Every structure is written in structure tokens, then in C-alpha cells.
Amino acid sequence: MNTKQAWGLGLASLASFMMALDSLVVTTTLTTIRQDLAASVESLEWTVNAYNLALAVLLLTGAVLGDRFGRRRIFIAGLAVFTVASVACAMSDTIGALIVSRAVQGAGAAMVLPLSLTLISALFPPRQRGKAMGLYLGITGLATFSGPLIGGLIADGLAWQWIFWLNLPVGVIAIVLTARRVDESVGPNATVDFGGVVLVTLGAFGVVWGLVRGNMAGWSSAEVLAALLLGAALLVAFVFWERRTTAPMLPMRFFRLRAFATATSANFLVFASLYGTLFFLAQYFQTVLGDGPLQAGLRLMPWTATLMVFAPIAGRLADKVGERRFMVGGLALQTIGAGWIAAVTSTDYLELLPALIIGGAGLTMAMPAAQKAAVGAVQPQEIGQASGAFMMLRIFGGVFGVAISVAVFANAGGYASAEEFSQGFTSAMYAVTAFAFIGMLIALGVPDKAKTLEDVNAR
Template sequence: MLLKSAAGRGTLAATVLASGMAILDGTVVNVALPHLGKDLHAGLDGLQWTVNGYALTLAAFVLLGGALGDRYGRRQVFLIGVVWFTLASVLCGVSVSIGMLIAARILQGIGAALLVPGSLAIIQSVFDPDERGKAIGAWSGLGGIAIAAGPFVGGWLIDTLGWRWVFYINVPLAVLTVVLTLVYTPETRSPEARARFDVPGALLTAVCLGSTTYALIEGNLPAGLLGIVAGVAFLYVERRSTAPMLPLHLFRSREFSVINGVTLFVYAAVYGVAFFLPVFLQVSAGYSALAAGLSLLPFTLVLLFFSSRAGALGHRLGPRIPLTVGPVISAAGCLLLIGAGESYWLRVLPGVLVLGVGMTTLVAPLTAGVLAAAPDRFAGVASGINNAVSRAAGLLSVAALPALAGLSVGSYTNAVAFASGYRIAMAFCAGLMVCGGLTAGVLLRSGPSKAAA
């Protein structure tokens, strides 16, 4: 398939729309938290579960979703994921209680776990080899534009139509995605795909992450112990499985292990900022939903326009320098955001820009480094593992940071109390960034990665 053909353009549009929906619902919902919390009479723990319910099932099942597509057909599983995600979005929009919303968000995450890996796998499998690079580049660029537009669209919908439209907007996008996929996208499968799937591994991952998250949010010790037991059982199952979801032998590579460790620290901080900043700006600084949504737009634009140059530099230098310097710069951005307040240009934008520069420095070298550290035949698995690590980091961060910041269930409705907790949380985020930089600086080897060589 050629990118310039009608089928190529239609397939690319379908994959961009679908992945854009999943990404937006993982970020724009943060802007809606104060509004939906007030409407559904939710406490801070309810807001945490609104974010983490989605992240939990997406992180737990994204690797399984990719394997199902390889085995049963990438287009088929992709379409199931889009329809599932959309129906769950409608359930989110009609929710009459915070419990119903959380349950619908959990279902949304399962749909996202089916469509997210399928979107890129379809591009990889249907386009001619000479066209794949262009198609992936276009997919990345158009996806970046969708992410950049998300805060504006989400904030506008919340201010004009209400928070429920953050979910309803997925319906027309999904209808267009389904039509384009059915008309233009051929079915593909992997002849090497195994008939067996690591369902026990996926379920144990969900139990481990879910129990740990519950323990951190609710302060429940038995749930924490269950999470530990499930984590140990997961490692045992993966070690003995003939088709493991997580091939443990990949972690024999020092570089692979260290870069995933850096990922854990860095993305825990990033998700923490993304959770706290929009809520703080609305609750404590008096911003509208639109203004709060737009507050992180410069961060996204810096990533969008300069990541390719940072990736080229990291390709020449190797991952150690970017993964050491980038988190330290990002930590400075988090510290600047401690002083965020009513004046966006003086007290918010500087921190957002510095954070964006730091993340731009490290994101592309991190992705390239983790792929270079794995054998070529495990490139897809390595990418999936790194993606799951970043999502799990965000899940645990949103669960733990409010308690570490001393915030109670009703704190987000109190401007003074939330402001105090927000500043503590930003300090923790800065500390996590520094830990990521130190991990890379001390444990990674100098010089170009295997990919550069």
C-alpha cells in the first residue's frame, strides 16, 4: 500500500483518529476533574480513580492487545477496540455517580488496550517497506497535532457544553474511524504469532497494579500485600511461560533495565504534574477550564517541534548524556512550577517551558535507547514493555502523590489546602526527575547506543 493512494490516506486517517482518541482521554480528563468531581459529589480519591481506572487496564492489557491483533487480525481487533472504547465513552458521559464513571473508565482502558497497539501495527503491516517510514512519520506528526489541540478543545467543551462532552466527542470520531477502516484497511495477521496467550500474566498484572493502587489511594494494607503477592506470582509465571507477556531475559541487558528504570522515575513525575497542575490552576488560581487546558500547550509544542532534533543528537551521543541532562532540566521546571499562580506568563509559562525542554531532551533518546538495547526480533515487545512501564509509573504516581502531599479526600475543593499540597507534590516530582537523571548518569555506559553503531 502506498501513502499517496486513497487506501493509504484512509488507513492513516483511521489510525490517527483512533490513537488520538485514546491519548486525549488519558490527558484531557485531567482538566475536567474539578467539574466532574463537583457534579458527581466526588472526593479526591474519586478523582484519582477516574484517572487511574483508565490507566490501570490500559497498562495491564496493552501487551495482550497487541498479541491478539497479531493472532486474530489487526484490523478486526482494532475495530473491536474502537467500538468498545466508544461504548465505554458513552457510559462515562451518562454517569450519574462517581462509581459508575470509574467503572466506565476501567472499560475504556480495555478498549484502548486493543486499539492503541493496533494503530501502529496496522501501519507497519499494510504499507510498502519503502513507505513505512513516511507513514509512521505522518502518524506521529498528525498525532502530535491532535495532542496539541486537545487541551484547547477539551477546555472549550468543558466551559461551553459541560464535562460530559469530553467523552461524547469520541462518538463521531469513532464512527469516522470505523468507516475509514472498513473501506480502506485490509486485514493482516502475523504467521509467526503464537496461538497461546499469556492471559495469566495479564490478569496478575491487573491484580498487582490494581491492588497496589487501591492500597496507595485508600491506605489499605491487605490490598498492598495482595499487590506484592500478585507481583511475585507474575514474575514466577513469566519465568515459566512458553509465551510470556514480559520476556524476563530482556532485563539481562543492563542498558534495557536502566532505561526502563529512568522511564519509571521520569514518567511518574510527568503524570504527577499533568494531574496536579490543571486542578491547581482551576481550584486555587482561578483559571477557567480552557485556560487550564491551554497551560500545558507550550510543553506539547516544544516536544512536537524539537524532538526529532533531540533524537538525532541522542543518536550520535548515545542515551547516557540526554537521559542524565534531560531529567535534571525537567526537575528545574518542576521547581519553577511550585511558584505557579494567577499570572500565567510570569509564574506558569517559565516552568512549563523548562519542563518541555527537559522532556524534549530525553524522550526520543529514551525510546531509541530501549529499542537499541533489545534484539531486533524483540523490538515490538521492548517498545510495549517501555510503554507499559511509563503507564504504570503514572498510575502509581497519581495514586501515591496526594497522600504524600498531605491532601485529604475533600482537599481539592479548598483552594488554600490544595495549593499547599500542590507545592509539596511538585517538589516530589522534581525529586523523581533527579532520581531518573542520577540513575542514567551512574549506571549507563558512555558512547553511542547499539543503534548508532
């Protein structure tokens, strides 16, 4: 690895670490933010979903803009947007201002994340690319592992605003070094699918808005019904648009491949279950068990640590035994783990610990296997586009998982007391269990390894 490659890999990994960290670091600070800004559960939900929704709908657009206008230029622009939005998050004195700033953060991340992968691909020849990607994904995984702990440590020792202030010096350093150490490159002069971006953004927003407002405004109210129906109609229009446009952001032909269709659908539910669990778990530790943010982050570590242990093992073994077994087995373990937590809802952490480890292991077994199955179903020249579509649907899974689990929580409980929160938490965990179980049933339809390869060769 030469100096230019080392700098490029280091800066791409640093940027990816920042973006991944900010999608998770707020989980252990939600209770503190709720108390400080007098936020409702619906508002807390938007602090998570505003970031992820903006990231999901603009992810593929960010990659196309980089190819057209220069990858380094758009990468730096994304870092700048993300950094400025982080400062705005830190300075927010109302929950509304925080939500808007989080959405802008997500837009910046959408310009950075896909181009961090593209920069690595441009810097490293194929024979070195696998090792470089492994280092990149390892650093990104570290953000997942440490995000809740870092959030708890900062909220406990300083204030929740510092989880965003820390992005300022890191972002400025990353911008300066990228401008000096990374060469400019461009890709194919691709067309931006603006119609697709508008339709999927408005459609997803409408459905999520309806789910968020259902309990407060009433599920039969004009506001909620209009939001759900209009959102669903726009998502259907998005599908028709993508089938007819010449440069679709989400090629519908991929869904004619059984491996891609089943793997992406199951993985959508993997992330729905993951984010639904993550949204409430740290709050449960603080509201019901009486923990502080730091202690809640520490209690989450056995769950997040499974990513570092099981994901690499599952990725390697899936090559040998096929992806379906790991997807079905992983989602079965998450079903058991989440169902265990819902059934027990104990004030004794040690009673929950085995369920956390079982569920975490299951999720991290299913994720790499799902990606392998989806990407392995397409032609080599389509891998980049399939990976982007897979990532976009994965993030959407997290958005809808949080939206639905919060709706279930708000219908059954609330924040008035530990007992009321516990009731809502139990219902939300049953919803999370249902996501995993349905995902497991869908994963049964994933072709085994040999059959997937035969399908690819047949085309």
C-alpha cells in the same frame, strides 16, 4: 503512497489520536467533574488511573489477539468498545459509574493502539515505513498538545460530558471506514499470556488501591497494609511467572541488558513525573488562580507545546551524541522545573511560566531518547516485543505517579480552600521533583551510543 496506504495511515492515526486524547482531555475538566459529581480526590484519581491501568495491562494482549484473530477485526472491536464506553462515560451520573466506564474505555484502547502501529507496518514497506510512522506520531503528538485545551474548551463552552460524546460520531465513522477500506491481516499464531495478565492486573491494582486509600483509611490499617502487601506479592509472582512461561508478555531477559533496564526504569519515572504534574496543574490554575477550564487549558499550552518542538530535535540528535546525555539532561531540567514550581507556588502565572517551559522541554527531551536506548538494546526480531513492553511500563509509570502524588497531596492539603489546596499541591510537586531526580540518577547508568551498539553486536 497509494490510496490503500493513505486510508490505512489516516484511520490508524485517527484512532491513535482518539486514544491519546482521552488519556489527557480530562485533566482540565477534573475540577468541573469534582463539583458536578461531588467527587473526592481519590475518586478523581481513579478517573485518570482506571483508563491508564486497563490500557497498560491489556496492551500486549491486544496485539496478540490481533495477530491471532485478525488485526482489522480486533481493531474494529476495540473501536466499538471504546466508543460505547465513551457514551457510558457521558451518561454517568455518579463518579463510580464514570470510573467503571473509563476502565472499559482503556480496555478498548488497548485493542486499538498496538494494532494501529501493526496495520501501518503491514501496509508500508520498510523504505516507506519511517515516513509513515513520523506522520502517525505527529498526529498522536497533536493530541498531547491539544488535549488539555480541548478539554477546557468543551467544559467551559458546553459541559464536561461532551468530551466523551464527541467520540461517538468519530468512532462510528472510523469503524465504518476501517471495515470498508482496510484489508484483513494476521500475524504469528502467538499465545496469550493470560496468567501474566491476571497477575500484573491484580498486583498493580492492589498497590494503587493501597496508595489511594492510605490517607483516608490509615496507612497502618488492615485494608491498606493488605492491599500493598498482596499487590507487591502478586507483582513478584508476576516476575517469576514471566521467567518461566513459554510466551511471556514482558520477557525478563530484556532486563539483563543494561540499556533496556536503565532506560525503561528511567522512563517509568519520566511518566510518573509527567502525569503527577499534569493531574494537579490544571486544578491548581482553577482552584488557586481562579481560572475557568478554558483558561487553564490555555495556560498549559506552553508546557504541552514543548512536545512538538523538542521531541523531534532530541530524537535526531540522540543518534549523534547518544541517548544518555538527553535522558540525564532532560530529567535534570524536569527536576529544576518541578522543583521551581514547588518552591514558588505563586499566584502569578508569569512566575511559573519559565518553570513550565523548562520542565516540559526536559520531559520531551528524555522520552524519545529513552525509547531509542531501550529498543536499540535488543535484537531486530525482538523490537516489536521490546516496544510493547516499553510502552506498558511507561503507562504504568503514569499510573503510579498519579497514585503517589495524590497520596502526598491528600496528606498535606485538600479542597476545602485555595490555601489548603496550595499546601497539598506544593507537597505533590516535591514528590514529582523526586521522581525526576531519581530518574536522572538511573539514567546515568544508560550506556552511551557507541557502547550500546557494541553490546548488541557482541550478542
